[in-house]
Amino acid sequence: GAVVSQHPSRVICKSGTSVKIECRSLDFQATTMFWYRQFPKQSLMLMATSNEGSKATYEQGVEKDKFLINHASLTLSTLTVTSAHPEDSSFYICSARDLGSGAGNTIYFGEGSWLTVV
């Protein structure tokens, strides 16, 4: 079935550096992908909607200059956390919907990426 792959699964970076997380739809084309952040014991929080070939749509309170999103192809979206700080340490998850025939509105999630900023 459809799969969304996310990489890396875990990353540790130094404060002030940038980290890129990739989200790939392996079996279907995704014109829209979604990026979430989840702090321990808290709910998924939508950060932004990534649109292929156009600018991402950010949720209120999410800094677009800090969380750069690029959706250059129908199967790949990237999230770059720029100038990372310890408070950016979190679980980042992407998702995509397979709107192809027979797939209905199924939402698939990547495996998630644990970011630790030290």
Next chain:
Amino acid sequence: RKEVEQDPGPFNVPEGATVAFNCTYSNSASQSFFWYRQDCRKEPKLLMSVYSSGNEDGRFTAQLNRASQYISLLIRDSKLSDSATYLCVVTMGLDMRFGAGTRLTVKP
């Protein structure tokens, strides 16, 4: 008011118990509804879609009430392996909204 609201939980139940979760949504134009399960430190995984007529999958029953704008999930004969956080998801077009999740712990 949040767009999607769930029972806050946590729910701590013994094995074999029946437990129900509710989720309300604010947008009456919402089109599709789902229950997802999220295990600790993992990504959410689809548990079941929710259809207007209600649907059942083994020990799990999902119902939708469009007039009152809520969906529910009933788990019968709880197993230890049912311990997880259950998220309701509501979509309209490409827009998706998650509930905060309800944590369930099934104890021996």
